[in-house]
Amino acid sequence: MQLPIRLDDVGTTRLQEAIAGQIRDLILDGRLAAGARMPASRELAADLKVSRNTVVAAYARLVAEGLIETREPLGTFVTEGVVREGPAVLPLAHGHYCSLGAQRRSLRQREDSHRVTRLHASALDFDFWVGRPDARLFPMRSWQSLLQRMLREDAHGLCEYGDPQGLLTLREAIALHVGATRGIATTAERIVITNGIQEGLNLLACVLLESDACVAVENPCYRGAANVFINHGARLLPVPVDQHGLDPAKLPGEAAVVYTTPSHQYPLGSTLSLPRRQALLAWASDTGATVVEDDYDSDFFYDGAPLPALKSLDRNDQVIYLGTFSKSLGAGLRIGYMVLPADMVAPVCHAKALLNNCQPWLEQAALAAFIAEGGYAEHLRRMRHAYAARRNHLCTALAHFLPQWQVDGRSGGMHVVAYLPQGGLRAHAMEMQAHACGVGIYGIDSGNALTLGSADHDDTLQRVILLGYAALTETEISEALLRLRQLSAESGCASAAIA
Ligand SMILES: Cc1ncc(COP(=O)(O)O)c(C=O)c1O
Structure with a gap:
């Protein structure tokens, strides 16, 4: 596939930034579809007449932003679930308008990386997305009556x-x-x-x-x-x-x-x-x-x-x-x-x-x-109670279904961290397989975190799975973990067969 990338007017912008930026636009405005295969770095480098390292660096940046992913040994693909930006228009001075794309280009003089929101609910039956409260427990009646009262008063x-x-x-x-x-x-x-x-x-x-x-x-x-x-x-x-x-x-x-x-x-x-x-x-x-x-x-x-x-x-x-x-x-x-x-x-x-x-x-x-x-304090008490039960249930179920996953970070908040066993699947591969069977679990990169580190550090971090439990009931947690256990058993068999 030949990508419509132009490098003749990139000015002082570094080549890898220009390449990453134009691919980002292609993905975000939908011209590169989710799941589309990216050209091999060698191929794209030859098309653009730049060094392969430049393309590799541009791809690495897009991987870090969650826009593309490598699936060994198949190649590099546009990530599923990226929220696309429509053809929004922004006002300019004197009644002129510019497209969001043009606005973005002018902003991208700086070293930047976009925060990409994931589509949560769509393809997943159970989503351990991090830090999301349970909308079913929102204090809706109190909130509605407070809004009405404010408007009335x-x-x-x-x-x-x-x-x-x-x-x-x-x-x-x-x-x-x-x-x-x-x-x-x-x-x-x-x-x-x-x-x-x-x-x-x-x-x-x-x-x-x-x-x-x-x-x-x-x-x-x-x-x-x-x-x-x-x-x-x-x-x-x-x-x-x-x-x-x-x-x-x-x-x-x-x-x-x-x-x-x-x-x-x-x-x-x-x-x-x-x-x-x-x-x-x-x-x-x-x-x-x-x-x-x-x-x-x-x-x-x-x-x-x-x-x-x-x-x-x-x-x-x-x-x-x-x-x-x-x-x-x-x-x-x-x-x-x-x-x-x-x-x-x-x-x-x-x-x-x-x-x-x-x-x-x-x-x-x-x-x-x-x-x-006092309504908020009462709401917090109820949430704490519900989330504590969910956390306890998740930790117990993990110990039971996936004892080889080592759990950490459980003392508070809305997520725990599980370290996958050494020698098994890494977080990214486990995340992909779990998504394929309807369960959203997240490695460091896709869980909205950033690593700036050495290879040693990375190796441990690549076994980290983030599990946000607040938005799932205990029954949902159990069903999700049953699917993960099945996956883990299959991948264990696969590793044993390879060994
Ligand atoms: C560590 C951390 N800080 C800040 C935020 C953003 O919070 P807000 O919605 O208030 O912007 C998040 C959201 O997930 C977060 O995880």
Whole structure:
């Protein structure tokens, strides 16, 4: 197959970026169909008159973005389940419009990689997609009546621009909530409401990052965060993680910002130990670095009280705390928040106003009442109870059906990590086979995480499977694991036959 790639006007853009970019466009706008075979790297290199290494590097980038995948020994294929972007149009100045494709090209001057959302439900009977709450447990009746009440009582917020910092009643409710549940002593003045942690990260990047700034990230880390930093021109410096979380002894002195997920490391699930929390804060105080604490799923803890947030230990005002309602209520709500050091509130509000003026009023008002009147705490209790039962069931069923899978990261959150046995299928192959029989399980790359590492590190990580359990009932978990056991038995027989 000959791909319609043109390299005559790539200017200063590096060749591999130009090739990766044009293939990405072909995939995202549907001209390259899911499952289509990509030309062999040697073939494409010859067509484009570039070195094979250039094409190999472009393919590697697209693999990391989840857009294409290699299936040994068959070749390279467009990944199934990539969400395609329609022919959206964006307004330009003077009433002109440009296609999203053209807009993307102008943005792609920077080293970037797109976050690709997967299609979840479609082909899968049971989906262990990570970090998704169970929509069946959303507090629908309370939410409907709160929305109606807000509209009845005082709907003028619908017709006005709000405070870019966010609705005061919501900030007040959150200040009390994070004080009680995460040990953070703060007030509404230090809180900014965001459209989720993802927007919070973008706002921080706008305010904190000079071009070429160094950002230390856990390795592996949350891809959504890494992409933001890369898109803002930062250099990522990987810091290893182990069963106690990020290792502060390995923090690079030149990092201006450290991004971390202390409660439940994403993706490996460890909790940052207290001595390491103290060491991280001491390091930040010595170097003047800013620490970004992403506390995405700490509402869910099952074995006793969780450690308070890192921010609660922050005596020098160097930690930025990011929270979200995406896990406890739902990602479609798009409400998150930041607890900021005093000197960052004004710049972040300014950046927020530049970006989108303010958050929608109605959901903020309803959520403020939900928290203040105790409905949210009650909802969290019910979710914790349900998810604890699901986690317990999953771990017991794994021990029973797949005893050779070693389970970790189970103390909280909404997913556990399973290490596949050495010598058997690697995560990517297991993931493909599981998908083929209707069960969604995820290796590191497809589970929205990014690895920046050496071959040794990679070898262990390539045996990692992420299993999000919150959205599946116990019966669904059992049925899914039965299918995985069957698969594992078949692949075990296959390896024995090959041996
Ligand atoms: C580690 C981590 N941080 C942040 C987010 C994004 O949260 P939000 O929906 O609030 O943008 C996610 C989403 O899955 C996540 O896994």
